[in-house]
Structures are given as C-alpha cells and as structure tokens.
Amino acid sequence: MRAVGPALAIARATGQRLTPARPWGFVKKLLRVRLAAVGLGIVLLFAAMAALGDLVAPYDPLKTNLREVLRPPTLAHPLGTDVVGRDTLSRIILGSRIALEVGLISVGVALVLGVPLGLVAGYYRGLVDDILMRAIDAMYSFPTLILALGILAALGPGIQNVMIALGVVFTPSFARIVRSLTLSIRETDYAMAARALGVPTRRILYRHILPNALAPIIVQGSLAMAFAILAEAGLSFLGVGVEPPTPSWGAMLNQAYGYLARSPYASLFPGMAITLLVLGLNFLGDALRDVLDPRLGRALGLR
DSSP states (O other), X not given: OOTTHHHHHHHHHHHOOSSOSSHHHHHHHHXXXXXXXXXXXXXXXXXXXXXXXXXXXSSOTTOOOGGXXXXXXXXXXXXXXXXXXXXXXXXXXXXXXXXXXXXXXXHHHHHHHHHHHHHHHHHHOHHHHHHXXXXXXXXXXXXXXXXXXHHHHHHOSSHHHHHHHHHHHHHHHHHHHHHHHHHHHTTSHHXXXXXXXXXXXXXXXXXXXXXXXXXXXHHHHXXXXXXXHHHHHHHHHHTSXXXXXXXXXXXXXXXXXXXXXXXXXXXXXXXXXXXXXXXXXXXXXXXXXXXXXTTHXXXXXXX
C-alpha cells in the first residue's frame, strides 16, 4: 500500500521550485547558452546606463543649443545632436532609464492582473472560466497598439499612463498561460491530494500550483518586457506616449523623422538602441526557455 503517497506528494509540492535551489548554479547553467551571455551582457549594459545615467551622460539631455543643431558625430558629441542641439548620446543614456522602467513596471502590472485571473479561471473552470476567457478573447481581438491607444485616449498621455495601458494590454498573455498550466497542474496527484485533505483553495493556488507555473511566467515576462519597450517606443513615436522633453527613444525618432536626408544619425542611433535592447531581452528569454524547459517554446506565444 502507498498510504503516505499523497502526504509525500504534498510535502514535495510545498517546497518544489522550477528554478534551481542555488541561484549561482542556475546562472552558470544559463551562461553556458551562448545567446544568454550575449543577451545578459546587452541588458546589463543598458541597466548600467539607466542606473548611472546622470553620472555618465556627458551633457544635460534637456539642454538645447541652437548653434549645434543636427550635428554629425564628433569628438564633442560622439553620436551627434538632435533637432534642437541636444546631445544624442546623453539622451540615449537617459532614455534607457525610461525604456527599462516602462518595461519592468508594465510587465509587473500584467503579472499582478494576469496571474490571479489565470489561476482562478483554470482552477474553478465552468462559468467563471467562460466569463474570464471570453473577456480575454475580446481583448485579443484588438491589435496591441490599437488597444493601448484606446486606453491612453481615456487616461491621457504620460509615462505612468503608458505603463498602465501596456500592463493591461499584456495581461491576457499571462492569464492564458497561467490558466493553461493551472488546468494541467490541478489534476496532478499532489493537487488532488491537497484538495482531499481539505487544504484551503487559496493555499492550493499559491503554494502548490503557482510555484509549478513559475518557469513559463519567467520566460513570458522577459519576452513581454521586450514587447513593452517596443510598444512604448511606438506610442512615443506617435506622440501619445512619454511627453517631451523627457528623453524617450520613440520620441527621438519622431523628432528626427523629418530630417532623415539631412541628418540620418539623429534617427539611426535611437533606432539602434531600441533594436539592441529588444534583441538582448529576446536572446535572454530564449535562453531562459531552453534552460528551464525546452518544451516551453511551443507553449508560449506573445502577440
């Protein structure tokens, strides 16, 4: 007889984690993947720029100089100047802070909203699941930027509203993934044993099911952050995102768009910054997926 089976299963589930118990060991394993090392290096570079921006920026990113308008790269201005003479390098350095801040907080909002929705829908199923999933399907029917524009039309422009709008836009992705995993995990031996022993639903959800869904959530978070940075740049390019004169890579592209023939550098370098950071996050997300579970690549999908 295996009378202790359910109890052992619950004990194992209580302390089970999909990420390794020793973080340094996990980091070493991750860095063996070449893309992870490249992606992490790029992300850390931009993170350092964001953290030390005020110290390393050679000029005040908000100070204009009409005698230095649209200068090409020089020793004084390594990446040139913009349409009102501001130093492009300084604005890119400070813009990295905006990009990472928007990416992190919008993904955080999506996690706070999407994970509980997915847990509830997947665990209770039935009418609750139908209502929540139909609402999420309705959100999926709108393109990402169109939905974000609609939310910003109601809230108004500004960095805080951009974070909220993008967080709401990415909520369905997390809700769907967590719901799918919850539907599977709730039928495992340890989850059924916990229900049979009268463990409260809240404890089952957050102590037994959620820890076993962490790997897909981590991967989805890294990829969603890249999409959020792209979306913020797009919204700022359209003039409904971060308000000037705050340095934003999308706004820098918008301001330089009409001067491509005269000064391509004013558009080139902000575009390169967006591309590099998004590539770094995608490389890191792909590597996390491969290390945590190679099968996740077939289960995940961002719009």
